[in-house]
Amino acid sequence: METLENFGISQKLFEEWREPREGTDNPTKANNPVWNWLVQTKLSAWAANKASEHDYYADGPTWCFDRYGQSTNQLPDGRKIYIGGEHEDHYDPDFCIYNDVVVEHIDGSLDIYIYPQSVFPATDFHSATxxxxxxxxIGRLGYHDQRxxxxxxxxxxxxxxxxxxxxxxxxxxxxxxxxxxxxxxxxxxxxxxxxxxxxxxxxxxxxxxxxxxxxxxxxxxxxxxxxxNWPRWQYIRADKKCNLLWELRQLLWHQEMNWKSEYDRDLVKLIDQLGHHPDLPTLKSLYQPPLKFEPLPEREGDGEYNQQRILVEDVVVRYKEEHWEVQVTVEGYLPPDIIALLKQDLYSKLSNLVKTQWKVSDI
Structure with a gap:
């Protein structure tokens, strides 16, 4: 593992600029060698700490440029403007949502601006036009208490x-x-x-x-x-617990890949969580209603890793799985009896998979 010295950064300088910070002016220029290094290398906060002598789990998050939910704009003069974004999820020691602006000039030099939260709050998954x-x-996800x-x-x-x-x-x-x-x-x-x-x-x-x-x-x-005005509804466990569909799909994946040790390990966990043996055949048919339909391929580039689509009477029916809910969207008109069948079919299958009460509600 390379050390700070390999990058020409001293431990003292790293400690001075390690933490994210709030600006005092609108804007506050915050150019410094540590952040420049992290922008150029896009090292994660974990990797930056490993290169230093700093305790990864101490003193809050470390500033880094390894982010998602960040926007990028290229200006007519060639400069690139990067806005905000977040690093890791809420449970990670280095979780942070940023409210900064990074300007990359055509010669590779950087300007970094930070702002008071009252001027520009922590912003991620926004649009920038x-x-x-x-x-x-426009828009953002942001911290829970700022929504x-x-x-x-x-x-x-x-x-x-x-x-x-x-x-x-x-x-x-x-x-x-x-x-x-x-x-x-x-x-x-x-x-x-x-x-x-x-x-x-x-x-x-x-x-x-x-x-x-x-x-x-x-x-x-x-x-x-x-x-x-598309019909939409969702399924949530009445006890508001995780629906375990992701865990069930992992088990199915291990079975299909013939990864016996992983399958056996996860099977024991799921039996304990479910209170019964997992019904993998029902999981496979979860979004196969008892009517004529055509399965549709996943749309590339749309982030649909957790979605499945079918075509019913030339109307797309889309199922979206989350950890806590399953949402169904019908992208057009279907007769009421077909809507009722779709609702009941999925309700029955979810009840067989996770033997608990489910709440079905329109969105």
Whole structure:
């Protein structure tokens, strides 16, 4: 394992700049050799600590540029603008959601800007759209205690001086949306927001955004531009425990790969969790209703690793598995009797898989 000295970084300098920090001005330039090194190498916080003498589990997260949910914009002059993003999940010692802006110049040099949280909060899974000399930063996931349901955060980054201001908005907005797409319309005056997911509170599962929304950039006015009244419903265990579908699929995967030791290990765990032997044949047929349907392939690049789609009477029916819920979306009209059959079929199979009460509710 390489040490800090291999990168020309002293332990003292690393300790000085190891932690994420909040800016005092709008913006605060925070150029330093440690962060520059971490941007250029994209080392994880864990790897950076291993290269130093710092205790990985002490003193909070270590700043790093190994992130997801970060946006990238390339300017006409060749500069690249990186905004926010997060590192690891909430249970990790280095979990952090960032509120910084990193500018990569065409010669490879960097400028790093940080901000007071009151000016620009921790932001991830947002959209960032260049409009003239501004970048419109819309939506985010953010920390739990900073989410505000039925609001859509909008911030504007000035690419000349890198100050950020909040855009106050009016009208019917998407809500606390993240992971969405933003498209500048041909008139250059409005942004179209589509896809993504919407957070509606700690007791409510995150739901997919199936509508489209327009933001007027000059007035800050939102409007609903396309509404899809698709049937949607979800299944949640009545005891609000994890549904164990991911664990069951891991067991099935080990069986299909003939990985006996892994299968035996996970089988013991699942029998203990379920209270009975796992029903893998039912798991295989979970999204195969007793009617004529056509299985559809996974759409590449859409992050659908946890989704399965079938075609019923030329209408796409989409099943989305999460750890706590299963959501079903019917992308069009199907007769009520078919909807009822789809609901009951999946309810019965889930009840056979995990022998407990399930709650079915429309979304």
């Amino acid at each position: 260049l409009v003239n000399d501004e970048i419109f930063i 505000h349901i039925k609001q859509t955060p909008v911030f504007i980054l000035n690419i000349n001086n890198f100050s950020i201001r909040k855009q106050e908005t009016t009208g019917s907005n998407p809500g606390w949306i993240f992971g969405h797409n933003a498209t500048l319309l041909e008139d250059g005056k409005s942004l179209l927001i589509s896809q993504g997911e919407i957070y509606s509170g700690p007791e409510t599962p995150v739901t997919e955004n199936i509508n489209e929304w327009c933001l007027d950039l000059s007035s800050g006015s939102w409007k609903l531009s396309k509404e899809n």
